[in-house]
Amino acid sequence: MSIKRVFVSDVHMSPGWSLDSKQGYDWFSETEAKQFGDFLKEMIADNTINEVIILGDLMDGWVYPIETQPPKYDKIANAPHIVDIMTNLRNLAQAKKNKVIYVIGNHDMTLMEDQFKNFREATFDNIAFQDFYKTEDGLYAEHGHQYSMYNAVDPKHELPIGHYISRLSANVSETKQRSYISADFEARFPSGKNYNVDSKGLIPDPLVNAPLSYLEEESGFDDNTSITTVNGGIITIGEVKKQYSRLGIDWTEKHGLLGEISSAWREEVGLDGVAGQIAMGMVFKDKNYKVVIFGHTHKALNNYLRRPDAAFSRDPKDAEPYAIYANCGAWCQNNEPTYVLDEYDDKADEHAITLTYWGQTKVIKTMI
Numbered sequence: 001m002s003i004k005r006v007f008v009s010d011v012h013m014s015p016g017w018s019l020d021s022k023q024g025y026d027w028f029s030e031t032e033a034k035q036f037g038d039f040l041k042e043m044i045a046d047n048t049i050n051e052v053i054i055l056g057d058l059m060d061g062w063v064y065p066i067e068t069q070p071p072k073y074d075k076i077a078n079a080p081h082i083v084d085i086m087t088n089l090r091n092l093a094q095a096k097k098n099k100v101i102y103v104i105g106n107h108d109m110t111l112m113e114d115q116f117k118n119f120r121e122a123t124f125d126n127i128a129f130q131d132f133y134k135t136e137d138g139l140y141a142e143h144g145h146q147y148s149m150y151n152a153v154d155p156k157h158e159l160p161i162g163h164y165i166s167r168l169s170a171n172v173s174e175t176k177q178r179s180y181i182s183a184d185f186e187a188r189f190p191s192g193k194n195y196n197v198d199s200k201g202l203i204p205d206p207l208v209n210a211p212l213s214y215l216e217e218e219s220g221f222d223d224n225t226s227i228t229t230v231n232g233g234i235i236t237i238g239e240v241k242k243q244y245s246r247l248g249i250d251w252t253e254k255h256g257l258l259g260e261i262s263s264a265w266r267e268e269v270g271l272d273g274v275a276g277q278i279a280m281g282m283v284f285k286d287k288n289y290k291v292v293i294f295g296h297t298h299k300a301l302n303n304y305l306r307r308p309d310a311a312f313s314r315d316p317k318d319a320e321p322y323a324i325y326a327n328c329g330a331w332c333q334n335n336e337p338t339y340v341l342d343e344y345d346d347k348a349d350e351h352a353i354t355l356t357y358w359g360q361t362k363v364i365k366t367m368i
Contacts, residue, residue, distance in 0.1 A: 002343055002344065003050050003051075003344045003346070004048055004050050004341065004342070005049075005051045005341070005342040005344075006043060006049055006053065006339055006340070006341055006342075007141060007339060007340040007341075008039075008052070008328055008331070008339040009055035009057060009294075009295025009296070009328035010055075010057045010105070010295050010296070010298055010329070010330035010331065010332065011028060011032075011036055011058050011330075011332060012027040012057055012107060012332040013028050013076050013079075013082050013085065014027065014059075014064075014076055014079075015079040017064075019081075021174075023174045023175070023177060024174075025063060025065060025171075026063070027063055027179070027333050028060070028331075029332075030081045032331055032332055033081040033082060033084075033085060035337055035358070035359070036085055036331050037088050039331075039339070040085065040088035040089060040091075040092055041088055043092055043096075044091055049096070050096075050099060051096065051100070052092060052100045052101070053103060053133050055133075055142065055143050056104055056105020056107075056108065056143030056145070056295050056296065057106065057107045057108055057143065057295065058108060059107070059108045060076070060107045061108060061110055062166035062167065063107070063166050063167075063169070063170050065171045066170075066171055066226070066227040066228065066237075067226075067228055068228060069229070069230070069232050070167075070230050072119075073111060073116055073123075074123075077119075090125060093124070093125065094126060098126050098128065100126065100127045101127070101128045101129075102127050103130050103131065103132060104129065105143035105145055105295065105296065106143065106145035106182065107166070110159070110230070111129075135344075137290075137344050137349070137351070138290035138351070139289065139293070139344070139351065140278055140279075140284075140291070140292050140293070141294070142294065143296050144274075144294035145182070145296050147271065148162070148182065149248070149251045150165060150182065150185060157243065159230070161244045161247060162182050162185075164212065164227065165180075165182070165211045165212065168215035168218075168219060168221070169181075171215075171221075172215060172219055175220075176218065179333060181297075183296065183297040183298065183299070188211070188214075189210045189211050209241045212241055221237060222237070223238030224237075224238060271297060271327070272301070272303065272305075272325050274294075275305065275323070276305045276323070279291075279323035279325075280322070288323075289323060290323055290351055291323065291324045291326070291351050291353060291368065292324070292325050293325075293326045293327070293340055294325075294327050295327065295328045295329075295330075296327075297327060298329060298330035298333065299329065300335075300336070300338040301326060301329075301355070302324070302325075302340070302353055302355035302364040302366055303324070303325050303366070304366055305322055305324065306319065307322065321368060324351070324353050326340045326355060326366075328340050336357050336360075337358040338355060338358060339355075339356055339358060340354070340355055341356055350368065351367065352366075353365070
């Protein structure tokens with residue numbers, strides 16, 4: 001028997017407040033909304049699909065200029081260009097008989113708060129919310145933000161520092177038409193390099209706040225500039241820097257899913273490196289995985305994972321792939337819309353992973 005699962009991520013639906021502006025900050029356009037709505041209709045009509053897994057950042061509560069209070073989720077769901085998507089999503093959940101799963105990302109992490117319980121139950125009826133997705137046949141999937149110091153769930157703060165990075169990035173989009181995503185800053189300011197070690201342990205380097213300072217300069221702001229918070233309050237950029245000044249230490253002690261110094265190294269190697277560690281059983285001790293799927297980076301991938309030292313081995317088996325890492329890509333910011341299809345054959349105990357470019361014949365297929 002074959003089981004077919006579809007993974008899609010990083011739609012970043014928003015109310016579209018800036019879509020009429022030539023200097024807009026919205027990541028999700030009306031054209032992209034139409035594309036994603038049509039994709040959902042295809043999933044509804046395809047009776048061969050067993051499960052649809054949304055790997056985070058379906059809705060966006062982060063990408064809004066600092067002077068603008070971010071919207072509640074009902075404002076997003078009821079926006080004119082979003083209404084059809086929400087209808088199709090509910091129809092999909094009915095068609096797949098409770099086999100639509102929503103794995104939370106960083107830009108929509110507050111959707112799980114108690115204040116949005118009624119909204120979740122009414123809007124996402126028959127959709128299961130999870131922190132990750134895994135199967136007995138060797139597949140593991142999540143959004144991927146938990147492996148970034150800037151974007152992982154922060155037990156000491158309501159939101160991770162990445163929220164404020166995204167808010168300032170929206171201002172840069174308005175003034176300079178330059179767009180940044182979280183992965184850009186993870187690459188530019190990798191937190192694994194943000195530490196000095198002395199006899200007392202780990203001490204955070206000032207680069208912990210480097211993204212904020214960089215975006216300040218880009219926007220012409222300073223530490224006294226105010227940010228309107230999600231709850232309508234006010235905080236300055238300088239106060240944000242002060243609040244997160246121990247972020248490096250907090251991250252190494254216990255941050256999100258990870259702890260210990262190895263967590264910083266995991267971010268340093270990127271999500272493909274993290275995927276390799278998960279596949280080899282280095283992150284979760286329950287088992288190894290044949291397939292690891294992420295979103296978050298907006299970069300569609302479907303690659304075999306091989307040992308880095310395989311080229312120096314005399315054993316030809318060492319050159320064989322031990323797992324597959326796939327990334328769903330994104331449906332916003334003019335990216336080519338993509339999704340990942342897993343077809344699992346239980347008789348052969350084999351996964352066929354296909355990165356599909358929606359609306360095109362282009363696919364990248366791997367098998368393990």
